[in-house]
Amino acid sequence: MNLILPLFKPVLIDELIPYVDTHFRTLANRDNRAMAGLSMGGMETRIITLANPDVFSYVGLFSGGSISPDDLKEHPDFKKNVKLLFVSYGSKELENPGRGPWGDPRKNTEAVKKAGMNTRFYVSPGTAHEFQSWRRSLYQFAPLLFR
Numbered sequence: 001m002n003l004i005l006p007l008f009k010p011v012l013i014d015e016l017i018p019y020v021d022t023h024f025r026t027l028a029n030r031d032n033r034a035m036a037g038l039s040m041g042g043m044e045t046r047i048i049t050l051a052n053p054d055v056f057s058y059v060g061l062f063s064g065g066s067i068s069p070d071d072l073k074e075h076p077d078f079k080k081n082v083k084l085l086f087v088s089y090g091s092k093e094l095e096n097p098g099r100g101p102w103g104d105p106r107k108n109t110e111a112v113k114k115a116g117m118n119t120r121f122y123v124s125p126g127t128a129h130e131f132q133s134w135r136r137s138l139y140q141f142a143p144l145l146f147r
Contacts, residue, residue, distance in 0.1 A: 009048050013055060030081060034145050036060025038134040050074075053081040058145050060086040062137040063093060063129050066105035067112050079117050085109070086141045088122040090133035120144065 021028035035056045037045035042064010049059045050071055059082055061067075066087050072079045087109045094106065106121055113119040122140045124133040 034058035038062040088137035090127035092128035
């Protein structure tokens with residue numbers, strides 16, 4: 001775990017979200033809240049949403065790990081509460097699948113789908129761990145939100 005996450009998680013969950021919900025016109029509930037991140041932000045999204053499935057309904061991991069069947073066993077409310085799990089990578093990132101700490105993201109996403117979750121796996125053609133991959137990922141993810 002990186003050094004930022006222990007500081008970021010309580011600020012996000014305990015301070016930022018309540019502040020936004022009290023100062024802006026939001027639908028302040030899990031069904032109307034998403035979290036997504038790219039690269040390290042995707043990893044932080046993964047950790048925070050697994051630990052707080054009562055806060056987020058839509059999860060996007062852009063080059064930031066994946067959710068495995070073991071994660072669902074450890075966090076059963078994630079499967080129950082999350083309406084969409086979106087995982088994406090650049091095609092060049094997937095040339096060495098399984099090298100990350102969570103294994104092959106394509107296989108994990110497919111296994112989680114077989115376990116009953118609504119998942120999408122997107123591959124950005126011809127890109128690596130770069131802005132173009134994440135731009136395309138957001139373009140694919142955004143229309144799936146809040147349906």
